[in-house]
Amino acid sequence: MIDVTTKNDNTGDVRLTGISKTYGNFTAVHPLDLTVPQGSFFALLGASGCGKTTTLRMIAGLEEPTSGTVFLGDQDVTRLPPYKRPVNTVFQSYALFPHLDIFENVAFGLRRRGIKSVKKQVEEMLELVQLGEQARKKPHQLSGGQQQRVAVARALINHPKVLLLDEPLGALDLKLRRQMQLELKRIQTEVGITFVHVTHDQEEAMTMADTVAVMNAGRVEQLGAPADLYENPKTTFVANFLGTSNLIEAEVDAKSGEDIVLKAGGGKLVLPEARCSAPTTTGGKVLVGVRPEKISLTHADDAGEIPDGRNRVTGKIADASFIGVSTQYVIDSPVCPELSVYVQNVDRDARLVPGADVVLHWSPAHTFGLDAAQDIDAGTEEEAV
Amino acid sequence: MATVTEAPPLAPAPEKKPPRKRGRWTPYLLLLPGLAWLLVFFALPMVYQASTSVQTGSLEQGYEVTWHFSTYWDALAEYYPQFLRSVLYAGSATILCLLLGYPLAYLIAFRAGRWRNLIMILVIAPFFTSFLIRTLAWKTILADGGPVVGALNSLHVLDVTSWLGMTAGDRVLATPLAVVCGLTYNFLPFMILPLYTSLERIDGRLHEAAGDLYAKPVTTFRKVTFPLSMPGVVSGTLLTFIPAAGDYVNADLLGSTDTRMIGNVIQSQFLRILDYPTAAALSFILMFAILIMVTLYIRKSGTEDLV
């Protein structure tokens, strides 16, 4: 077993206050405050160029912040060079030293700190990542997954207060990536060190992290537990970047109790006020959002069977793709030209083919409201291209 | 629980310590000794030479700067045949190097298989025998009445070359052909190595892709391989032409008084006749001529990143 302290102190907190980075005229990271508590698995999620890697590198000391401070626990490390920070990094594409074997790669940090007898520690660490047999090989003789584990071992052996991971799984194929996600999660639980993980893969972030911060254009858009972010996005970027969202433009009609009633394309939609992040004045615009898998699809002939109290929208099936566990429909509706609906393949209704008239309905509790002043396509793949 | 808020943009005022500039002077310290060396022993000599070229005087009474530019005209007027010869010989040698070197570079890059390293060694190893010794060996190889000359004679190659003015009678030694032959030999590795480097970078699958898209081997070479090896062709021709144009060893050892190149003139002006202004002017003319030719050539071939 690796001896790592997992006391309930806050020495492993990462606290960023007002930290920013500008290169000439370009602002990579706008001033941002962020606290990552000791022992958590924290993910910085965003598309490339959103400032997530810059933020990570400022924590590591590889990038000097233009303003603001970096605290590790109670210690201000803003001006400390990387080699004086109790923080280690798993680099993108690993950066294993090609001239040293696996053993020496892992021992590197210990040796630099003047520790003489490294053999036992290195061997234990290699066992933890299941590479005991490969100690005398050179990095290029290992597979991608093995190299990745060496990179993790090389960083963890130093018992850092915080482990930083910069797209650690980006170079692996899909199957191996899934496997390594679980592996990293297991190691984190075992050693209890704070992990800060940078990734552009929303699924990876949601699978692994306790807390995800979604970054866009140098700012944190939203931060929270993966399920919270998914169920209740606060911005169109988060709604589109994490999974898929149907966003419908609607107008505030009235408020009734805890709910807001909205007009969209001639029909009415209900939205719980607590799930709306936009100001709601009567007559104002709001974007109504709903996830494709929350929507049920009923053929227009059976519209009478839909229970009361559900939001409903009519439309015509434009396209249907069968993908095994579910069928994905694209619905042409008066409220929105392209609504996505994912229906589990439990009992397939043979009438639901392109051209069929349908009613889409879902529970108001699955509805969220966003500020209509935003770009409705922010965070979608089309926008990214 | 983690928290996030947008902090207001910070005014520069709260900055307590100036930002730490890591190793701001390091690059200059690293550059200093080497650059100083080049400035003092490469650039400064050029200045001295420029000054010498416009001086008048004699070895006994000393020289002084008189802005005597006509030294340049006089030198050109007297030695233009040697200039032309240098360009002609160096140009021919460069073309021969390309024609001879390309197949060998191609062979090493794509066809040599496990012989690749051995052939590379054989290309480089002759460097370790002094080039003067190897050049002298050509005197033996091209000796009058020797097997090479005999073979060329019976194949009537010498008839063609002497009609071209490259050889005289049934001699090869002491003719322009011998000098070009020596220049080609001496600078061939400088052609092969850059060619090999750029050919080796070409993905072998490109050949298959071209073949797949109905290109015959010759078309593949013309449309894919050769264009991709252009950086090697450009740096190879430059690395061959420049030293060949200034060379005087081959012309001296393998040629005659009729094959003197500009390098021979500069050498003898400097070391035997001791007419420093003329020698300096000639060497400047050579330098500028080469700079102009090289610049035009690089522009034309559109390759800025050479060597």
Added chain:
Amino acid sequence: MAFVNWLKRNFVVIAGLFTLGYLLLPNVVVTLFSFNDPKGRFNYEWQKFSTDAWTDPCGVSGLCSSLTLSLQIAFWATLGATVLGAMIAFALVRYRFRARGAVNSLIFMPMAMPEVVMAASLLTLFLNMGVQLGFWTILIAHIMFCLSFVVTAVKARVMSMDPRLEQAAQDLYAGPFQTFVRVTLPIAAPGIAAGALLAFALSFDDFIITNFNAGSTVTFPMFVWGSAQRGTPVQINVIGTAMFIIAVLFVLASMVISNRRSKQKA
């Protein structure tokens, strides 16, 4: 027809081997004539087999002292050019600073300059300064023209090096000096070695620049040049052949060693 097709397919191989032959022919002649027993002063015509020169390679006065001098100069020139050149290469790749373009041109110029021009202008400097020509002026000149080649060789290697490796070292508690010694230098070593080897070969074999700036000092190439005018002793062929064989053996040995090492590791 089959033969024509074979010829077509292997044209490149045949042409390439012809070129290889052209490159190696003089070395064959040099080796052969190191066993010659020439009549008269010049060793250009085959007379009869003899091993006299091999048993007495220093038998010609001045030959071995010129060889020693050339080796000494090549050693110091290599050392100087490699240290200075590697420093420049690191600065060029690793740092952003003003006048990069100018620095790059200054490095490139000596390689794009005919040797005779550099030789003549350096001699002008030495004459103007009243410097005594000899060992030191040769060494200065050799370091000057080897420098650019070392920079180019080292630069190529350092450029292809992932900057994240140095960052990883820093992240793993190596200070700037440790990072350089433990990571940067070992990874750049092949480039530095290639640059040094090139510098040694260039310096050892240089004739044109040396001829201008040597005064009455005689290096090995100058000895050969002189003997081409006065008479070529068989011993210069012996030295040339020996150098060739030593070089090939040296390279072969290093290849065998690196082969064996990678086999052990695998």
